[in-house]
Amino acid sequence: MTIQIYELCGANTDLLFSPHCWKARMAVAHKGLPWQAVPVPFTGVATVEGGESRRVPVMRDGDTVIEESYAIAQYLEATYPDAPSLFNGKGGEALSIHFINWAQTAIHPEVAKLAMLDIYKSLAPKDQEFFRTGREKMLGCTLEEFDAKHPKNGDSLGKALVSLELTLKNQKFIGGESPLFADYAAFGALQWLRICSGKDYLVKDTAVAAWFDSLLDMYDGMARKGIVAA
Amino acid sequence: MTIQIYELCGANTDLLFSPHCWKARMAVAHKGLPWQAVPVPFTGVATVEGGESRRVPVMRDGDTVIEESYAIAQYLEATYPDAPSLFNGKGGEALSIHFINWAQTAIHPEVAKLAMLDIYKSLAPKDQEFFRTGREKMLGCTLEEFDAKHPKNGDSLGKALVSLELTLKNQKFIGGESPLFADYAAFGALQWLRICSGKDYLVKDTAVAAWFDSLLDMYDGMARKGIVAA
DSSP: EEEEEEEBSSSSTTTTTHHHHHHHHHHHHHOOEEEEEEOOOOOGGGGGGGGGGOOOOEEETOOOOOEHHHHHHHHHHOOOTTSSOOOSSSSHHHHHHHHHHIIIIIIHHHHHHHHHHHHHTTTTTHHHHHHHHHHHHHSSOOOOHHHSSSSSHHHHHHHHTTHHHHHTSSSSSTTTTSHHEEEEEHHOOOOOOOOHHHHHOOOOTSSHHHHHHHHHHHHHHHHHSOOOOO | OEEEEEEEEEESTBBOOOOOHHHHHHHHHTTOOOEEEEEEEEGGGGGGGGGOOSSSOEEEEEEEEEHHHHHHHHHHHHHTTTTTTTTSHHHHHHHHHHHHHHIIIIHHHHHHHHHHHHHHHTTHHHHHHHHHHHHHHHHHHHHHHHHHHHSSSSSSHHHHHHHHHHTTTTTTTTTTTSSOOHHHHHHHHHHHHHHHOSOOOOTTSSHHHHHHHHHHHHHHHHHHSOOOOO
């Protein structure tokens, strides 16, 4: 049966940009399972699958509904043990958690600095209002004030990626010879930036840029085929 | 047979402070193997075990000599597979590499900011000269100038530890229910700071402080028993 993944979308419902949803989608593709994206705007997230305060991604696999990308990866690993592993053992499963937290505290803020207004502009009017209210409360300033503070080049992002660059200089993937869920955790953040900004902020000829490119090509180029903001 | 670990030492040869040597020592203790530290000053490192440009830690196990803490952990894992695992599988072994690179690029610079002069002061005169020449070339300023730039509180260190704090709020160790080599990679950096500064820069009541304390207690309090600079 086809797995359904509820994913955040823009005004164009084919613009699927959420880093967390990309983590889940890559994990499903990694397992070789058929999937279908169900686009959900910001203002539709809370009631996905009858939930009262869902966060996307939400995945439905037959009668099972799972929320949150790491939980989805754990479910896929337990349910489809014969498909390629997302963790390569219990140590990989445990260490993925720090990796996810690292990506979220090191890469995500850099994406916000570069693309906060791009994300905003990609949304439908109702979702723009929702996004602006929530983010401005969190930031303590307007989206435009936040945006104006941060130069639009890849310098600060490059600094945040230094440990990733060091690692990928000596191995193809974070997971070694082939990607694991950790790879998708970092990939999701950079794919979010790529889709919302429509720009390539990764420094050419870096190991990170080559690794990102190779993940865009995987699974029949699934991640490269996704619509990117103009 | 007792494993020998060549470890960097101060003017007091019982002051064993190197983060990388602590990673190796904790890994040996994790495997439950008998070990003996062989103190080596900075100016003695290059010729340890007849090598021409060794870096410590160097470990001798019978006829086998291994250099570099991750290589030591891999050797221990392959040679003593029945003792507790340092990686819990191939995924954990692969993901440890990014974790090590993260610790080295996120935590180590914070230790340097807090304790550069403390490290210097703990060395014998000949090693002080060696250390000063090398570090000042790298820093582009004197040790004293570097030291004066950085406030001596835990604020900047605390920011560097945010992904670790988030992780340890929900699990006892980076490795899950028990520590893995990744735990020792972060521990080594903070133990280096603790030993050289003689101060406790970790914010009390944080998950990181509790985790660090529990590692100091492990293996019969081995890491707590080590001499700390006055």
